[in-house]
Amino acid sequence: MQRVVILGGGVGGTLVANLLVRKLRRQIDRHEATVTIIDDTGEHVYQPGFMYIAMGGERAENLSRPERSLLDTRVILEVARVSRIDEAEGRVELEDGSHVGYDQLVIATGSRIVPEEIEHFDTEAHHFYSPVAALKLREALDAFTGGKVVIGIAGMPYKCPPAPLEVAFLIESELRERGLREKSEMHYCSPIGRAFTIESVSEMATPILEDRGIQLHTFFNVESIDPARKVVESLEGEEMPYDLLILVPPHRGAKVVIDSGLAPASGWLPTDHHTLQVGGRPNVYALGDATDLPLSKAGSTAHFEAPIVAERIAAAVQGREPEGKHASYTGKVMCFFEVGDGKGTLLQFDYNNPPKPPTPNRFWHLGKIVFNKTYWHTVPRGRV
Amino acid sequence: MQTVTTPITRTVDARGSYCPGPLMELIRSIREGQVGDVIAVQSSDAGSKLDIPKWVEKAGHRLVALETREGYDEIIVEKLR
Secondary structure: OEEEEEEOOOHHHHHHHHHHHHHOHHHHHOOOEEEEEEEOOOEEEOHHHHHHHHHOOOOHHHHEEEHHHHOOOOOEEEEOOEEEEEOOOOEEEEOOOOEEEOOEEEEOOOEEEOHHHOOOHHHHEEOOOOHHHHHHHHHHHHHOOOEEEEEEEOOOOOEOOOHHHHHHHHHHHHHHHOOOHHHEEEEEEOOOOOOOOOHHHHHHHHHHHHHOOEEEEOOOOEEEEEOOOOEEEEOOOOEEEOOEEEEEOOEEEOHHHHHOOOOOOOOOEOEOOOOOEEOOOOOEEEOHHHEOOOOOEOHHHHHHHHHHHHHHHHHHHHOOOOOHHHOOOOOOEEEEEEEEOOEEEEEEEOOOOOOOOOOOEHHHHHHHHHHHHHHHHHOOOOOO | OOOOOOOOOEEEEOOOOOOOHHHHHHHHHHHHOOOOOEEEEEEOOOOHHHHHHHHHHHHOOEEEEEEEEOOEEEEEEEOOO
16 A cells, blocks of 8 residues: 655645546555545635735635545545654654654645744734735725835745735836825835846846836845834845835745754755655655745746656656656746736746746736636646 | 955855855855854855845945855855944
8 A cells, every 4th residue: 555645735735636646546446545635724725816815806715715625536635733744654643643654745835924033023014925914905005095115025935926026016006096106105125136036037027116116125135123113124234114014924834844854944845856855755745835946936836846746656656667748847837927007927937947028918917817716627626 | 356264154055056045045144143253155056156245245244255166156254243
């Protein structure tokens, strides 16, 4: 019996499970293999939609569905919290004291936000990395009557790298529509020496920032927030006064992988760029936000990694070499990028080929909207 | 840049990491370190030898040396504040 255990029912975990049971149909029917997902909540959440709670009238209830409803009937779902991965015993321990043995382990535990690492973040800064926070940001925007809007990044890496730029463009667009733009200043604070990590995307975004009058401040690594003076301070020694502060919170990998000794304090699992195996272990894989790969932390990354994990595990179970186009990961990622005014563009890249974003247009904005609406029927089920 | 004689407090091996990984590793070391610490960052990303000195200048630290070795650059920075 080969037991495949997947930790996490997000994009990566769900897709790996659904792809695997198709590849292992014969072994599962003969009771020679099982595929089990262990998920904390049993709810699958479409996180890219959070931004639209703040910016586009989206509702939290539309962004969550029962994980079971997305899974092939052959996948076993256990709703439980994992307290430890015990590599020596080849099992994961659950918080209720029970354990689940594995022969192949997939870690798709994502990332978590840790705003508490910056004092006063919770009371002073808005963000859009949870439905509650995104709704609070929406309310703050509704109440905003003009002033200094500061958008920044309080730690790298973080989920969905284009999101803070998108939010800057969308807010600028909204303030113009509401007749508040003249009464407002907009500042975008980037931790690195340009607007975006990938140079070609930076080259596309910087003229749009200039065109929209959004001031770009580079090498601004958020260090502290002074609520009395309404100022955000950088490690580099700069101060930025704000009336409305929007910061991407710091992110970390799952606590369980740190506590189990698989990842350093950051929580990002040391993952092979091509096989997606963790730290040279032949039977432990990671995908999605959980890895330390130099790629976007985004559902899209997990989406394109999942077929490789599924193929490699299926090959191991079936005693063959991984084969076909999914034998090895090329770093493929594809995601939409909103620039406001109903326009968007597309970022498509891999390890060796940086993106060449097309001139923003309405088509790619609509593409993102359609993708968000049809997600439930496509990505987790392996249909695209 | 002269050959370094300053004792190095900590070496950060960021080889194989892509921009902005090496810069972020340096920033983490600067945050964790003490004033006077000398940090050597090893990076195989060609962008680091441009980005890191710019950041060091803006952040008010001292670029001690920038040396090109086989397949990577070593950028040595002293934490001044």
